[in-house]
Amino acid sequence: MTVDTAVTSASGTAADTELVQLLTPEGERVPHEHYDTLIDDITADEIRDLYRDLTMSRRIDSEAIALQRQGELGLWASLLGQEAAQVGSARALRPQDHVFPTYREHGVAWCRGVDPAQLLGLFRGVDQGSWDPKENNFHLYTIVIGAQTLHATGYAMGVQRDGAIGTGDPERDAAVLAYFGDGATSQGDVNEAFIWAGVNNAPVVFFCQNNQWAISEPLERQTRVPLYRRAHGFGFPGLRVDGNDVLACLAVSREALQRARDGEGPSLIEAFTYRMGAHTTSDDASRYRLDSELESWRLKDPVERVKAYMTREKMADQAFFDGVEAEAEQLAEHLRTTCRSMPDPHPTTIFDHVYVDTPPTLRAQQEEMARYLDSFVDEKEAQ
């Protein structure tokens, strides 16, 4: 038995696969009849903001990796290479939209206004998500692969029932954005989310960052067709975008989110990108993938291409880039100091939020733990 890989075309060939791209890897702006109209209001200032978001996202990531190496974090899931997919999609959101991330969406969190230091708690092992999801309409990270796509769909069904779509009021109409990976597309939950969203015409956008890998498994282990094409079978549109092109990601996300807000239902965006780092700091990617693959994607770097574009179009000078760099350093310093001073939770707090209405039996266990811990204090005092 062998699987015929010759007919497998998970990535698709150039001939049969359309990739929305507005900015080439060299930073040249390529015209697009349709998607240009979605970003033609973008000012040079906003391009500079996007560059800043990309740089800050990358800096959050590199600082977190450093903190992990220093033993301050137990683990980190790097977004390196996926900055444009995250920033482009997140900057298409309105405040009233709601986001359901995986564990890798640090750039999205940044764009939503979550203090990046708050992302560290989960990875440090002091909490399981310390930000208030309601404050920035940014849900907790979900580690169980694919589960959040159903939550996003249900949330969108709620938005629908609240009449918060199709009113034409830009302050009111809302969409839901669900992030997930290429590996996640194999989960039952994700396929059920597609079905539910389709059947209910729910205002949700499924944003798949196809970074080509699910830990050690390449895309071919998950699919034999380009992922975006699956949408068709579920009854809604799907497209593939250059996930390393922040302008293209912004344009396609704007369109899909507006569709949802207008009451026209779900869509799937496959952001074609690459996981430049290991799966997490615990992973050794050299065991399963070639450096040459990494090299070819390095040429498509999502941050460098915006920089090249801005330089070419004279949108920014060295002083601007230096300024962003300095700001990124400040952010890194904020992450370092906040992370190092994050206290370990007191053990007895683990009982506090198991239930809304804590049963007396659990309170009794909490007291049992407290007494036990106190017995050591007494022992020390006795010595």
Place this chain on the structure above:
Amino acid sequence: MTALTIAKSINAGLRRAMDADAKVLVMGEDVGRLGGVFRVTDGLQKDFGEDRVFDTPLAEAGIIGTAIGLALRGYRPVCEIQFDGFVFPGYDQIVSQVAKMHFRSGGRLRLPITIRIPYGGGIGAVEHHSESPEGYFAHTPGLKVVSCASPADAYWMIQQAIASDDPIIFFEPKRRYYEKAEFDLDQEPDLPLNASRVVAEGSDATLAAYGPMVKTCLEAATAATDDGRSLEVIDLRTLSPLDLEPVYASVRRTGRLVVVHEAQRTLGVGTEVAARVTEECFYSLEAPVVRVTGYDTPYPPARVEEDYLPDLDRVLDGVERALSY
């Protein structure tokens, strides 16, 4: 004699099972080229080929569901679930399908499936990577549930699990994966799969544990000798069916039992052990059976896990409670 870690022993056991029976398959997420995130299946794909050792799509219901089909077709699938907390997308297939197929078919259909699950905490991991879900499975008729605690047991029990015509949920103590011990790879195993064993003899109280907590209990027993206490330690090894004869025999001598597991307390394995020991050894008991377990909360963030997990001190505290009753 060979010195192997628990992880390497399972690897060696898988190899032997695959050599012995061409129908044995290994399937799961990242088990092929990577050799699993804990390297338990390291090198198997290279040596047995991609038909027998394969990376599956990222879908636990699919892993278990297709293993059922493969088993119906005559294969003996060994499924790897990457971490304890990720078995649940496959839970329906396990409890509604794997567990009941033999029963529903009036004995005509057998599902010789082994489901390997690295479990338990103490490794500083993020959520869903440190859980002890064995109780859910032990509560399900039709499944046999075991856990190994030493390299020799890991090596033999995985082979016995694969050879079993009943489905086996095989819990691997992930924080003990790198514990090493010498044993003879060729000497036949001294116990069948579903049997418990006394691993340290003692006379003042009995400790019963399994998986990662066996080592903790052995250390507690060693520490207790400083206080002149002699503790017997029993490695339960099998959680369903339970093999409690050695526990009854021990409790009849010591009169005191402390059951230890990482899993939360309520309706856990310790609860069943306590009930049965009370039924069987009522007149020998000098104290109620003590349970030293995780608390009835979700597994907490890593920086407080040491206070959630039973450790040497908590085990000894449990022993004190049993002795001073």
